[in-house]
Structure formats: structure tokens, C-alpha cells
Amino acid sequence: MKEPIYVTKSRMPDQALFFRLCSECFQSLWVTNNGTLVRQLERALRQQLGIDSLLVCNNGTTALMLALHCAGLAGKKVAVTPYTYVATLSALLWIGCIPVFVDVEPESFCLSPDLLRRRLRENPDIAGVLPVHAYGLACDVDGLDSVCREYGIPLVYDAAQAFGSRYKGKSLLDYGDYSICSFHATKVFHTAEGGCVVSRRPEDLPDLSLARAFGHINDDHYSLGINGKLSELHAAMGLALLPGTADEINCRGELHAAYAAALAGLELVRPVQRAGLEWNNAYYPILLPDEASRARVEAALLSENIHPRRYFYPSLNTLPYLKPEWRTPCPTAEDAAKRVLCLPLYDGVRAEDIALVARVLAETIGRRA
Ligand SMILES: *Cc1c(COP(=O)(O)O)cnc(C)c1O
Numbered sequence: 595m596k597e598p599i600y601v602t603k604s605r606m607p608d609q610a611l612f613f614r615l616c617s618e619c620f621q622s623l624w625v626t627n628n629g630t631l632v633r634q635l636e637r638a639l640r641q642q643l644g645i646d647s648l649l650v651c652n653n654g655t656t657a658l659m660l661a662l663h664c665a666g667l668a669g670k671k672v673a674v675t676p677y678t679y680v681a682t683l684s685a686l687l688w689i690g691c692i693p694v695f696v697d698v699e700p701e702s703f704c705l706s707p708d709l710l711r712r713r714l715r716e717n718p719d720i721a722g723v724l725p726v727h728a729y730g731l732a733c734d735v736d737g738l739d740s741v742c743r744e745y746g747i748p749l750v751y752d753a754a755q756a757f758g759s760r761y762k763g764k765s766l767l768d769y770g771d772y773s774i775c776s777f778h779a780t781k782v783f784h785t786a787e788g789g790c791v792v793s794r795r796p797e798d799l800p801d802l803s804l805a806r807a808f809g810h811i812n813d814d815h816y817s818l819g820i821n822g823k824l825s826e827l828h829a830a831m832g833l834a835l836l837p838g839t840a841d842e843i844n845c846r847g848e849l850h851a852a853y854a855a856a857l858a859g860l861e862l863v864r865p866v867q868r869a870g871l872e873w874n875n876a877y878y879p880i881l882l883p884d885e886a887s888r889a890r891v892e893a894a895l896l897s898e899n900i901h902p903r904r905y906f907y908p909s910l911n912t913l914p915y916l917k918p919e920w921r922t923p924c925p926t927a928e929d930a931a932k933r934v935l936c937l938p939l940y941d942g943v944r945a946e947d948i949a950l951v952a953r954v955l956a957e958t959i960g961r962r963a
Pocket of ligand 1: 653654679754775776788
């Protein structure tokens with residue numbers, strides 16, 4: 595059997611560099627609690643992304659809980675996209691929020707500002723909005739911003755997949771009142787496990803920082819906190835991987851071009867890249883014509899030991915453990931979730947792998963007449 599080809603492969607740092615960075619903690623015995631490597635990583639990220647008010651966290655889900663908590667949204671109704679990884683919703687539910695699902699735009703698969711405005715008119719008690727830059731593609735940030743300003747409610751972005759994406763000249767993480775990113779091992783930049791939270795208002799940083807470390811400083815307890823701290827070993831991973839991230843993004847861009855050429859003429863839908871976006875090319879999602887052809891393509895690829903992933907399936911408004919009254923229909927997201935596959939994309943996917951994927955697709959769904 596051939597080597598399996600997965601949807602992604604974790605990028606690993608230069609071992610000697612990683613060990614050199616780690617050796618500092620072997621000497622200092624300071625392995626967590628806002629250590630020197632964590633602070634060094636925060637400085638490097640702030641500089642690279644051009645964002646001053648950024649704190650690193652132990653994962654993207656905790657970062658999102660911190661952002662929602664500091665935005666004052668705990669326990670309230672929050673409008674959320676159903677077309678995302680389940681962690682977006684889990685973060686909301688763990689802080690007691692009530693999800694109000696708002697469907698996505700058919701071109702970008704991101705939360706629709708028009709549908710949001712309609713929902714806010716019907717539900718004036720919606721206290722905040724949580725859209726996702728799906729695949730690192732940009733939401734209609736101007737549209738969403740103006741709806742949220744009109745209603746005076748906070749806008750919190752899940753930008754977990756958007757590291758390295760830039761929109762209108764600045765990082766996509768620099769939009770909204772709060773934004774979070776994930777540094778999970780499957781993302782373009784990672785720390786094995788990790789993430790960050792960004793706030794529009796620098797004066798929020800002390801509150802976020804306090805909440806990230808249990809809400810107390812020594813014996814003085816100020817407010818509700820959680821353990822959101824990144825360890826020194828994870829920070830070392832991040833410091834060792836950060837310099838190679840631009841090359842990884844460029845490489846994925848080249849693979850995108852190769853896929854686009856190989857798949858030309860097939861009956862596939864691809865998300866539309868908004869004008870003004872420099873995409874991080876983190877994923878290669880395709881929508882098959884219908885659910886049955888998606889299943890056939892997935893089976894045919896698996897028989898070649900190629901493992902695509904259904905990002906994002908299922909549409910979260912259909913999850914069985916939600917209260918029935920929360921499961922409001924979102925036809926665009928539900929349809930996309932049934933038809934989507936993400937194809938293998940990482941530095942190491944070869945031209946012949948892409949040719950094989952294209953051949954399997956053409957044989958399964960046929961070329962356009
Ligand atoms: C990866 C991801 C998360 C979760 O991040 P973790 O760091 O794994 O907690 C949340 N939302 C989206 C859209 C993601 O892709």
C-alpha cells in the first residue's frame with residue numbers, strides 16, 4: 595500500500611533550534627506562567643502581525659472563551675455562524691451563551707451581514723456576534739462592522755484559520771472588537787497546541803491577561819479567570835516555526851495554482867476570494883455537485899489512500915445535543931456541509947499527488963461537456 599496522504603501534515607521545526615530554545619527552561623526551571631519564551635513569542639507575533647494588543651493562550655478555544663467573556667457576552671444570546679469547526683460553538687456553550695444561528699453567504703461561506711441584520715430586527719436581545727473567517731478567507735468585515743455598530747453590540751471574530759491572511763493591507767486578525775487565532779498543530783502556524791486573543795482596545799489587555807491566569811495576582815483575587823496560559827515548551831515550538839511560516843504560505847499558494855490547473859473543467863464550486871484579500875491559502879475546499887457525488891469522490895480517494903476531510907461537517911445548527919429550539923434552519927450552510935471536501939494541502943504534496951486527485955475526481959464526476 596502506498597504512503598497515506600492526509601489532508602494536512604504538521605510542520606516541524608528545526609530540531610536543533612527547538613532544543614536550543616528549550617534548553618533555557620532546563621536551566622531556569624521556569625516552564626510556564628508567562629515565562630521569557632512566551633513573552634518573546636508575543637513580541638515576535640505582535641511585530642509580525644502589526645498588532646500591539648495580542649496575548650498568546652494555551653489553545654484557540656480558551657482564547658475564544660476569554661474574548662467572549664471580556665466582551666461581556668457570558669450567558670447571553672450570541673449570533674453565530676453554523677459553518678465552522680465545532681470549537682466555535684463549544685466555546686459559546688461553555689460560557690453559558692445561547693447560540694442564534696445565522697446562515698452564511700453562498701459565495702464566501704461566512705456569516706451574512708444581511709441575514710444578521712434581519713435576525714437582529716427580530717431578536718433585539720442578541721448581545722453579540724461571532725462570525726468565522728472560514729478557511730482563512732475574509733468575512734464581509736465592513737458589512738458586519740456596520741451592522742454591529744448600528745446595534746451597538748460587540749463583534750468577536752473566530753480567526754482560528756486566518757493566520758497570515760491579510761485584508762485591505764492589514765492582518766485579518768486585526769478586525770472586530772476581539773479576534774482569536776488557533777495555533778493548533780494542523781494550522782499554518784502552530785505551537786503544537788496554542789492560540790492567541792487580540793483586542794481592538796489596548797486597555798483591555800490587563801483584564802484579558804488576568805482572566806488568562808485564574809483572575810488573581812498572588813493573593814489578590816480580582817475577577818473570574820481560567821487557565822489559558824501557554825507553556826514555555828509550546829512557546830519554543832512557536833518561536834522555532836514562526837520564521838518559516840511565510841515560506842509555508844507561499845508553498846501552499848503554489849499548490850493552489852497546481853490544483854486549480856489540474857481541476858479546471860470539473861463541475862466544482864470553490865469559495866470566492868473577496869477583493870482586497872491576500873489569502874493564506876491554508877485549505878483547499880471544493881464543493882461537489884451533490885451529497886452522493888461527494889460520498890463517491892471521498893470513497894474513491896480513500897481507495898487510493900488519500901484522505902480528504904469534510905471541513906466543515908455537519909452544519910452546527912443540526913447538532914443532536916442542542917436544544918431543539920436552537921436548531922433553526924440554515925439552508926446554505928447545511929447544503930455546503932453536505933457537499934464539501936478539503937483536499938490534501940501542505941508542503942510535501944507532490945505534483946503527481948495532485949494529478950492523481952484530479953484523475954479520481956474526473957473519473958468520478960466527469961468533466962463538463
Ligand atoms: C482550529 C479551530 C478552532 C479551535 O482551535 P484550538 O486551538 O484547537 O482550540 C476554533 N475554530 C476554528 C474555526 C478552528 O479551525
